[in-house]
Amino acid sequence: MLERLNEAMDHIERRLDQRIDVAELARIAVTSEYHLRRMFSALAGIPLSEYIRRRRLTVAGAEVLAGERTLLDVAVRYGYGSGEAFARAFRAMHGVGPGEARRTGAALHSQPRMSFRLVVEGSSSMRYRIVHKDEFRVVGRKVRVPLVHLGMNPAIAEFVRSIPPETLRRLEELSDQEPEGILGVADNPENDTGEEGTELDYYHAVVTGSRAPEDMDSLTVPAGMWAVFENSGEFPQAMQYLWRDAYTEWFPSNPYQSRPGPQLSRARLSEDGAEADAEIWIPVERTEG
Numbered sequence: 001m002l003e004r005l006n007e008a009m010d011h012i013e014r015r016l017d018q019r020i021d022v023a024e025l026a027r028i029a030v031t032s033e034y035h036l037r038r039m040f041s042a043l044a045g046i047p048l049s050e051y052i053r054r055r056r057l058t059v060a061g062a063e064v065l066a067g068e069r070t071l072l073d074v075a076v077r078y079g080y081g082s083g084e085a086f087a088r089a090f091r092a093m094h095g096v097g098p099g100e101a102r103r104t105g106a107a108l109h110s111q112p113r114m115s116f117r118l119v120v121e122g123s124s125s126m127r128y129r130i131v132h133k134d135e136f137r138v139v140g141r142k143v144r145v146p147l148v149h150l151g152m153n154p155a156i157a158e159f160v161r162s163i164p165p166e167t168l169r170r171l172e173e174l175s176d177q178e179p180e181g182i183l184g185v186a187d188n189p190e191n192d193t194g195e196e197g198t199e200l201d202y203y204h205a206v207v208t209g210s211r212a213p214e215d216m217d218s219l220t221v222p223a224g225m226w227a228v229f230e231n232s233g234e235f236p237q238a239m240q241y242l243w244r245d246a247y248t249e250w251f252p253s254n255p256y257q258s259r260p261g262p263q264l265s266r267a268r269l270s271e272d273g274a275e276a277d278a279e280i281w282i283p284v285e286r287t288e289g
Helices: 002-014 022-029 033-044 048-066 071-077 083-094 098-104 154-161 165-174 237-253
Strands: 127-133 136-146 183-187 199-208 217-221 224-234 256-258 263-269 275-286
Touching (some): 002 022, 002 033, 033 237, 048 083, 048 098, 199 217, 237 256, 237 263
Antiparallel strands (some): 136 217, 183 263
């Protein structure tokens, strides 16, 4: 998988001054656009679209300093419809406008070209299994929240605190299948990049075959295959490291890719709340070949 992903990175480099089609990148990487965007973000720490933008502005910056083309020619070559749009993007990355950079020979920022390799350290053990589930319902309370990669998500924490204990008790009674108990369910993301700050629907909910009470939110999930990952450790880091390791270690080494759908998580906390047994469910499908 990583070899094919690096071939897609080579394709980006060859087309920085042309239109880059994410569908073509996914074809080269032999995966789906959805999975490519999510895995790239997990591996690189930035969305694929942002990486391409930064690489273009890096090579455009070199051409600005070289002085062989007019600034407008450079702008058009790298996909900007006007000198003003190019100047705004250039300043946002480099901290200086292209005209001033050319006049003064200013030092510019650079986005290095990326490539990927898998480093096996053997420092942790990831427990996983593949589960086939029939159609089910997610039933609970829903809120729209921003994505937070590290540390507690304040919006989710505040939302959970606002749910009355009686509602939580009723929810627990509805839980009648795996994964059991009250879960965190992430669905309907603003986009597929996994970029911090983008919004998604968060359900504090259970998985059930029953119909939702009128005062609760419901999400019907089609039948499909799920990869289930488990670990234990400090909370919430154990949960967040589980998400990271699934995309950066497990997917590149196994014949599966993520597919669109809600992602489920459960944490069984220790008495003091400092440790947790964490479990996540990611919708997956087998890759070809």
